[in-house]
Amino acid sequence: MSNEQNHARATAPVSARIVLSSEDIDRVITRIAHEIIEANKGTADLVLLGIPSRGFPLAQRLAQRIAATEPGLDAAAITGQLDVTMYRDDLRHSTTRTPVPTRLPAGGIDGKVVVLVDDVLYSGRTIRAALDAIADLGRPRIVRLAVLVDRGHRELPIRADHVGKNLPTATTEKVRVHLSEVDGENNNEVVIEAHA
Amino acid sequence: MKHLLSTVDLSRADAIRILDIAEEMAAVGTREVKKLPALRGRTVVNLFFEDSTRTRISFEAAAKRLSADVINFSAKGSSVSKGESLKDTAQTLQAIGADAVVIRHGASGAPARLAATDWIDAPVVNAGDGTHEHPTQALLDAFTLRAHWSRVRGEASLGADLSGMKVAIVGDILHSRVARSNLWLLRTLGAEVTMVAPPTLLPHGSSAWPCTISYDLDATLATGVDAVMMLRVQGERMHDSFFPNTREYSRLWGFDDARLAALDAQPGTETIIMHPGPMNRGLEISSAAADSPRSTVLAQVANGVAVRMAVLYLLLSGDQQRPAGL
Amino acid sequence: MSTTNNAYLIRGARPLGTEASDILVQDGKIAALGADAATHAAAADATLIEAAGQIALPGMVDIHTHLREPGREDAETVETGTRAAALGGFTAVHAMANSNPVADTAGVVEQVWSLGRRSGWVDVRPVGAVTVGLSGEQMSEIGAMADSRAQVRVFSDDGICVFDPLIMRRALEYVKAFDGVVAQHAQEPRLTEGAQMNEGEVSAVLGLAGWPAVAEESIIARDVLLAEHVGSRLHVCHVSTAGSVEIIRWAKSRGVNVTAEVTPHHLLLTDELVKSYDPVYKVNPPLRAEADVMALRAGLADGTIDVIGTDHAPHPSEAKECEWAAAAMGMTGLETALSVVQHTMIETGLITWADFARITSSAPAAIGRVEDQGRELAVGEPANITLVDAEARWVVDPVAMATKGRNSPFKGLELPGKVTTVFFHGHPTVLGGELNTPRITEAA
Numbered sequence: 001m002s003n004e005q006n007h008a009r010a011t012a013p014v015s016a017r018i019v020l021s022s023e024d025i026d027r028v029i030t031r032i033a034h035e036i037i038e039a040n041k042g043t044a045d046l047v048l049l050g051i052p053s054r055g056f057p058l059a060q061r062l063a064q065r066i067a068a069t070e071p072g073l074d075a076a077a078i079t080g081q082l083d084v085t086m087y088r089d090d091l092r093h094s095t096t097r098t099p100v101p102t103r104l105p106a107g108g109i110d111g112k113v114v115v116l117v118d119d120v121l122y123s124g125r126t127i128r129a130a131l132d133a134i135a136d137l138g139r140p141r142i143v144r145l146a147v148l149v150d151r152g153h154r155e156l157p158i159r160a161d162h163v164g165k166n167l168p169t170a171t172t173e174k175v176r177v178h179l180s181e182v183d184g185e186n187n188n189e190v191v192i193e194a195h196a
Numbered sequence: 197m198k199h200l201l202s203t204v205d206l207s208r209a210d211a212i213r214i215l216d217i218a219e220e221m222a223a224v225g226t227r228e229v230k231k232l233p234a235l236r237g238r239t240v241v242n243l244f245f246e247d248s249t250r251t252r253i254s255f256e257a258a259a260k261r262l263s264a265d266v267i268n269f270s271a272k273g274s275s276v277s278k279g280e281s282l283k284d285t286a287q288t289l290q291a292i293g294a295d296a297v298v299i300r301h302g303a304s305g306a307p308a309r310l311a312a313t314d315w316i317d318a319p320v321v322n323a324g325d326g327t328h329e330h331p332t333q334a335l336l337d338a339f340t341l342r343a344h345w346s347r348v349r350g351e352a353s354l355g356a357d358l359s360g361m362k363v364a365i366v367g368d369i370l371h372s373r374v375a376r377s378n379l380w381l382l383r384t385l386g387a388e389v390t391m392v393a394p395p396t397l398l399p400h401g402s403s404a405w406p407c408t409i410s411y412d413l414d415a416t417l418a419t420g421v422d423a424v425m426m427l428r429v430q431g432e433r434m435h436d437s438f439f440p441n442t443r444e445y446s447r448l449w450g451f452d453d454a455r456l457a458a459l460d461a462q463p464g465t466e467t468i469i470m471h472p473g474p475m476n477r478g479l480e481i482s483s484a485a486a487d488s489p490r491s492t493v494l495a496q497v498a499n500g501v502a503v504r505m506a507v508l509y510l511l512l513s514g515d516q517q518r519p520a521g522l
Numbered sequence: 523m524s525t526t527n528n529a530y531l532i533r534g535a536r537p538l539g540t541e542a543s544d545i546l547v548q549d550g551k552i553a554a555l556g557a558d559a560a561t562h563a564a565a566a567d568a569t570l571i572e573a574a575g576q577i578a579l580p581g582m583v584d585i586h587t588h589l590r591e592p593g594r595e596d597a598e599t600v601e602t603g604t605r606a607a608a609l610g611g612f613t614a615v616h617a618m619a620n621s622n623p624v625a626d627t628a629g630v631v632e633q634v635w636s637l638g639r640r641s642g643w644v645d646v647r648p649v650g651a652v653t654v655g656l657s658g659e660q661m662s663e664i665g666a667m668a669d670s671r672a673q674v675r676v677f678s679d680d681g682i683c684v685f686d687p688l689i690m691r692r693a694l695e696y697v698k699a700f701d702g703v704v705a706q707h708a709q710e711p712r713l714t715e716g717a718q719m720n721e722g723e724v725s726a727v728l729g730l731a732g733w734p735a736v737a738e739e740s741i742i743a744r745d746v747l748l749a750e751h752v753g754s755r756l757h758v759c760h761v762s763t764a765g766s767v768e769i770i771r772w773a774k775s776r777g778v779n780v781t782a783e784v785t786p787h788h789l790l791l792t793d794e795l796v797k798s799y800d801p802v803y804k805v806n807p808p809l810r811a812e813a814d815v816m817a818l819r820a821g822l823a824d825g826t827i828d829v830i831g832t833d834h835a836p837h838p839s840e841a842k843e844c845e846w847a848a849a850a851m852g853m854t855g856l857e858t859a860l861s862v863v864q865h866t867m868i869e870t871g872l873i874t875w876a877d878f879a880r881i882t883s884s885a886p887a888a889i890g891r892v893e894d895q896g897r898e899l900a901v902g903e904p905a906n907i908t909l910v911d912a913e914a915r916w917v918v919d920p921v922a923m924a925t926k927g928r929n930s931p932f933k934g935l936e937l938p939g940k941v942t943t944v945f946f947h948g949h950p951t952v953l954g955g956e957l958n959t960p961r962i963t964e965a966a
Contacts, residue, residue: 083220086232086262086509096514098213099220101354136229204727283843303847304718304729305799312798313843326847328729373729400734401726 013174013193019167020190025148025179028164029058032146033065035162040113043070045141047109049082051118051130052100056081057181058148059117080104082116082137087129104137114140115162119177121147124158149190151175167192199311199320200507202329203381208357211384214506215339216354221509222502224261235264238512241294243285244323245271245301250473251323251333254497255298258504264512267294282306286315294318296512304328304373319511327371332507333472334377336500338385340492341423343499344468348422359386364416366392366449367427367480368438370399374472375427379407392416394449396438413449417459417467425470426451426481442479452482459490468492528948529566531559534574535909537899539875545578547905550948555901571943571953573909577875580883581613581644581906581944583895585705585783586680586759586831587856589615589646591637592630593622598836598926600634603856604643606834606925608951610856611908611941614645614887614895615834619656620681626651626662628670635672642960643951647890650674652693652704656682661693668700675891678705680759681806683741685711690745694754701891703781705757708741708766709733709807718847720793720808728796730846733808735763742766746773746780757889758782760833762807764817771826781889783831784818786862787853787931791815795931801842801849802931805835822881823872829886832859836927854927858918860910861937868912869938875912894947905948914940924957 020028040046043066050059063075085091085099116130127145134143146162151169167190169175174193180186197210224230240259242252252268259266269289282301289297296319299307304326311320324330338358345361346353363382369375369391382389389407391398398409410416417424429445439445446452451469459467469481469490477483486493532545537555544559545552546568554562563570584607590598600617607615617634619625625634631648638646650667654660656679667674677697684690684706693704714737719725721732742758746769749756761767761782770782787805792812795803803809821827835852842849855862863882867873873881887896897903915938920930944952949961 086234091234091513094514096510099217101220102223132233136231137227281840281843282845282848283840301845303845305847306845308799309845312800326729327731376727376729399726400721400732401723404723405726 013195016191016193018189019192020149020165022186022188025164025188025190028148029061030065032162032164033062036062036115036144036146037066037069039144039161043073043078045112047078047080047105047107047112047114047140049080049109049114049116049134051082051084051116051126053182054177054179055116055118057179058119060181062117062146077105077107082130082133084126084129084133087132089125089129102133102137109134109138109140112140113142113144115144115146117146119148119179120175121145121150121160121163122153124154124156127158128156148177149175165190197510199307200331200511201307201311201320201322203331203334203377203384204329206331206381206384208384211335211338211381212355212357214335214503214510215342217506217509218335218339218499218502219354221261221505222499224505225498225502231261231263233263234509235259235262235512238264238295239293240264240266240296240298240508241289241292242266242268242323243289243297243299244269245299245306246324248300248324250497251300254500255323255504257501258508261501262505262508264295264508267292282309283313283315286310286313290316290318296321296508298323300324302326321507321511324373326373328373329377330373331377331381332500332504333374334381335507336496336503337378337425337470337472338381339499339503340470340496341382341387344423344466344492348466357385358382361387361423362390362419362421363387364390364392364421364424365427366413366424366451368397368429368433369393369402369427370397371430371433372427378425379405383407390416390421392449394439394445397433413455414458417455420462420465421467423468423470424451428472428474428476429480446479450480450482451485453484456482456485456488470496473497529553529563529568530571530945530950531563531568532571532573532578532907532909532943533560534572535576535578537578538879539577542574545899545907547907547945547948550905552899552901552903552905552907555899573943575911575913576942577910577912578899579611579875579908579910580879580896580899581908581946582611582860582882583886583890583892584612584615584832584834584856584859585676585757585829585886585889586785586833587615587617588620588833588835588852589617589634590836591621592633596838596926600637600646601641602924602926603834603836604638604641604646605957606854606856606923608643608944608946609924609941609957610858611860611910611944612644612856613906613908613944613946614647614892615856616647616649616676616890618680619649619651619678624651624655625649626654628663628666628672631667631672631674632670639963642962644946645892645895647676647892648672648674649676649678649680649705652677652679652684653689658682658685658689661689661696664693664696664702665700668702675700675702676705676757676889677702678707678759680705680707683707683709683711685741687744687748691748691752694749694756695752698754703755703757703889705759706741706745707759708738708745710737710740713737717808719796719804720810722793722811724793724796728799730796733806735765735810735814738763738807739765739769742769746770746778749780750776750778754779756780760785760788760807760831761818761821761827762788762810762814764814767817767821767826771821774826781828781885782826783829784822784827785831785833786855786859786866788818789815789822789866790862791931799846801844801846802853802929802933804846804849804851805853806851819866819870819872822867823877828881829889830859830863830882831886832856834925836925837929838926839928842929852929854920854923854925854930856925857923858930858932858937860941861916861939862932864912864939865937905945907943907945908941909943911940911942912938914938916940
């Protein structure tokens with residue numbers, strides 16, 4: 001979902017408003033990091049799997065906040081990237097997608113508490129694909145979902161465990177997430193664009 | 197990309213994209229669950245007019261790892277051996293609902309005919325046609341070469357080409373679809389190619405090819421190549437006066453123990469030895485060479501599945517109603 | 523049209539592309555030319571044919587046609603092939619011997635000849651096989667065919683080379699007794715085993731077995747020396763390479779009695795087309811390189827090559843709807859010959875319409891000893907006349923053709939020149955660009 005949400009469209013937006021600033025994103029990450037630790041009663045067995053392209057830097061940021069609370073915990077060692085391209089249900093109907101690497105932490109995911117991380121939760125189809133992808137990679141003890149923004153309009157019975165911001169939107173609107181790791185330096189914000 | 201018929205018209209961007217996707221596909225082969233759901237419900241037909249168990253099972257494994265259904269159609273013992281035409285066979289596959297056709301045919305251009313006519317709408321993958329091309333073999337060779345090249349240079353392979361690499365292709369160039377497909381693809385990816393063969397086994401007109409032509413394997417090896425690709429020689433060529441006998445061929449153009457020793461004696465050389473298989477041990481390649489640490493023969497087989505997965509994925513995903521373009 | 527009316531006034535046509543001159547056709551002959559024609563037309567109650575600006579040519583004579591009958595009536599019949607010939611501007615065709623049964627006896631050539639007479643669209647002149655069954659081993663009954671009603675003068679194993687040098691020598695010698703000519707399909711068989719296309723840069727890329735130029739040139743070189751040695755007449759079919767042109771030019775300079783033909787397709791198409799793997803471009807000899815095409819045009823312009831031969835070779839669609847290697851060799855050509863030659867030779871300034879008349883009419887008639895064809899457009903001569911609208915342009919559509927063959931390599935091409943009218947011994951076989959009626963003669 002994040003892919004098509006952030007894809008440049010030919011039509012220019014009629015209006016755009018910032019719903020999360022760079023500072024807002026920082027605060028939200030910190031809060032979710034604490035929620036994750038609390039829900040997990042610590043950091044044991046924790047694995048953060050980001051869904052490309054913007055879920056992965058979010059997972060890295062979360063891991064750094066979590067690692068900061070516990071000396072000796074290596075953020076990189078609990079972070080991974082989960083590509084869901086091959087599990088999507090729309091492969092035949094959109095332009096051909098190029099898969100990106102899936103990288104799991106060295107400890108794998110068997111018996112772990114996996115937190116899936118994505119930028120925007122919308123129809124829920126990306127998460128459905130991610131759950132299938134995880135099942136082919138191993139058997140986690142628990143799978144949770146953390147998202148920066150939940151914009152509603154679910155098409156599948158999926159909900160997030162950790163939400164940065166609930167954002168009521170119209171389906172005609174676009175939610176664009178910019179993160180410096182992907183979109184360039186000092187480009188951190190969430191924008192809602194309305195199109196004619 | 198609607199079809200994969202040859203490498204001569206494959207762009208650099210398309211080739212690199214296939215290799216990059218193949219890297220992701222290769223990772224699947226190392227997992228416990230070696231399967232992706234991407235092509236679930238799609239039907240891939242392996243239409244083999246020539247026997248080639250290796251190529252067929254490689255395509256079969258590729259299709260199955262992507263969850264496609266596979267129908268193997270072998271011309272032997274089928275209606276084709278009773279004189280059914282390529283057109284009728286193709287129309288039959290169309291009626292069955294084939295979503296992609298992987299075709300191996302003894303006649304050069306047969307896949308191009310399937311793609312150009314209205315006999316069947318499905319994407320066509322050339323799995324080797326006559327003495328024309330074998331594009332997935334060249335792609336798996338390029339994949340193998342790129343993995344080696346990135347390891348030697350300590351650079352990432354994703355997105356990379358073969359610039360600066362020197363590759364020698366040795367043997368029966370005249371009858372080799374592998375040699376042709378490799379020449380075009382390796383050139384597109386920036387490698388330098390030398391074709392080494394007796395003059396009788398080089399096609400008339402090959403002087404116009406974008407490669408160096410050599411009759412002397414030792415001289416070519418002495419220049420320091422990064423990879424040497426040995427081609428299979430059919431023993432029966434001997435009867436067509438292409439060379440006096442297999443002993444002389446092996447001595448002049450085979451990768452024998454002496455040449456392996458000479459290579460090992462060159463300081464710091466990391467030259468790999470490739471072969472598309474099946475090998476004639478003792479003819480174009482000695483057992484010691486085939487089994488040496490330089491040999492990539494088995495890696496090539498493994499890479500073949502990944503590359504074919506990438507090709508099938510690209511041809512069968514995406515909106516095929518849209519205009520071409522990878 | 524009244525059957526009693528056998529007089530026609532062709533008004534405003536330009537004989538051989540020169541100044542306009544009316545032509546009166548009456549009782550199968552050219553009755554009057556110029557101002558006389560109009561004067562006599564009234565008395566003859568002649569039907570007027572308005573042809574202002576059109577080119578008047580002697581009826582075209584094809585030295586090389588495959589009519590397929592007997593044996594392959596699914597590909598073509600004498601009836602359909604000669605309809606195509608008439609529409610293409612021809613008044614005579616030489617029907618090649620590779621039918622089934624082979625035209626190697628008086629019986630078969632008389633059958634073909636009488637089928638032609640019955641059809642009535644053009645003169646059908648059967649070609650006799652040089653060897654029995656085209657096997658290249660034993661000479662066929664050349665004398666019987668020459669003395670038959672078919673009056674065979676051209677002998678050829680076309681499709682197959684008379685490879686054995688001794689058989690070739692004997693044939694060249696033997697046909698002298700009947701004022702005949704051996705038309706050789708020059709192809710060294712060992713050098714062309716399994717050959718699929720011209721051997722060169724394109725075949726190297728396509729992986730199709732090559733048909734090297736030397737396989738044609740070596741046979742032509744041998745044959746012109748044999749013809750010189752025995753003092754015989756030799757005709758070389760479908761010359762396709764620059765080297766062949768050179769050898770024939772050299773032979774003619776030595777006084778060897780050799781004539782040569784080139785096909786329209788070899789004057790225009792190259793082996794680049796094979797890159798499509800579309801078997802419509804598969805032909806024997808194969809399409810060659812650009813340099814060969816240019817050498818053939820130059821050779822035709824300077825007289826080294828004497829005639830156009832269509833090598834019209836119709837095939838049923840299944841023979842071409844397959845992979846390249848399995849496909850039959852051959853292309854149709856009767857209905858496109860004039861246009862392709864106009865396009866490649868006249869519009870390029872290489873030859874004039876007078877030259878065109880020589881290479882498509884008088885020279886092939888002379889080679890085939892067709893006495894009443896290929897004549898001048900003069901008073902008293904047989905009225906074999908083709909009128910061409912040289913300004914017209916048309917797009918080739920094989921489906922619209924009279925031949926059964928759909929295998930035209932010119933499909934979709936826009937070409938100049940449209941045959942509007944053909945008189946065959948004074949009878950209009952083609953009028954307004956369409957078939958009219960055949961010429962009815964006494965029962966054949």
